[in-house]
Amino acid sequence: MRMRMVKNDPNTQTQEIKKQDSATLPAEGTFQEFDPTKPVDPSLPNPGPTDKAWVDVEIPTKILFGQTDISSGIISPNYEIKNLSSKSVEIAIMDFKDRAKPATGKSDAEKISDQLTLDLKNVTSNTVVPLHTTDAKNPAQFPADLGAITTQGEKLVFQLTGNVAKGFQFSQTAIQPQYDMVLKFEVK
Numbered sequence: 736m737r738m739r740m741v742k743n744d745p746n747t748q749t750q751e752i753k754k755q756d757s758a759t760l761p762a763e764g765t766f767q768e769f770d771p772t773k774p775v776d777p778s779l780p781n782p783g784p785t786d787k788a789w790v791d792v793e794i795p796t797k798i799l800f801g802q803t804d805i806s807s808g809i810i811s812p813n814y815e816i817k818n819l820s821s822k823s824v825e826i827a828i829m830d831f832k833d834r835a836k837p838a839t840g841k842s843d844a845e846k847i848s849d850q851l852t853l854d855l856k857n858v859t860s861n862t863v864v865p866l867h868t869t870d871a872k873n874p875a876q877f878p879a880d881l882g883a884i885t886t887q888g889e890k891l892v893f894q895l896t897g898n899v900a901k902g903f904q905f906s907q908t909a910i911q912p913q914y915d916m917v918l919k920f921e922v923k
Contacts, residue, residue: 771820772887784822789922791819792826792884798916800853800895804905811895813858818884823923826881826891828855830917831866844912850900851912857882858892866916869900878919885923 752758765779771791775781782788793816800811818824831853833844853867860882865875882891 771822774821785922787920787922789820789822790824790920792824792920793817793819794918798895802899808898809853809896813892813894816884816891816893818887818889820922821887823883823885825883825921825923827878827919827921828864828866828881828916829878829919830915831875831877832915832917834913834915842912843910844914847899847910847912850903851897852899853895853897855881855916856894856896858894859890863896866895866914867897881918883923 750758767779769782769788771789795814798811798814800809802809816826833842835842835844848867849869851867852869853865855864855866856862857864862882864879864881868875881893884891
């Protein structure tokens with residue numbers, strides 16, 4: 736981590752040493768974990784203004800989605816990304832990829848790949864980011880901007896939307912594709 740050192744402490748008071756050949760100057764140190772939830776303290780070492788040390792967000796541990804033969808598309812709860820940092824944080828989706836790689840055969844994600852359209856809807860800004868598409872000529876593009884949470888405590892709310900292709904054969908044995916969505920956080 737790069738540390739930006741303040742050259743002059745604005746709170747330093749001076750004393751004049753006159754007609755003496757020595758002086759005692761107290762040296763007081765501080766050693767503690769950097770807290771990105773607090774504003775900059777000029778008397779302490781702080782990271783650069785856009786250093787990743789400022790990132791402090793709450794994200795879900797996983798996101799769920801699904802569709803049945805009687806639902807009209809993919810159903811997903813709302814999820815939140817909450818900014819705990821005192822700085823603005825921009826969020827991008829860097830990748831959305833199949834997590835399960837079986838030793839033989841196809842993963843469930845591969846089995847449904849040519850029939851699944853899956854998007855991430857930013858409910859907060861009402862924008863949509865394609866995660867997986869059936870159109871080989873227009874695949875999902877990454878990185879993809881998800882949005883920004885500019886103030887401490889602000890939340891970005893999202894959900895997954897989309898559907899399986901018309902004629903998809905639902906069965907009693909569930910297909911359970913597993914993906915990893917890779918997020919990138921950038922402090923502004």
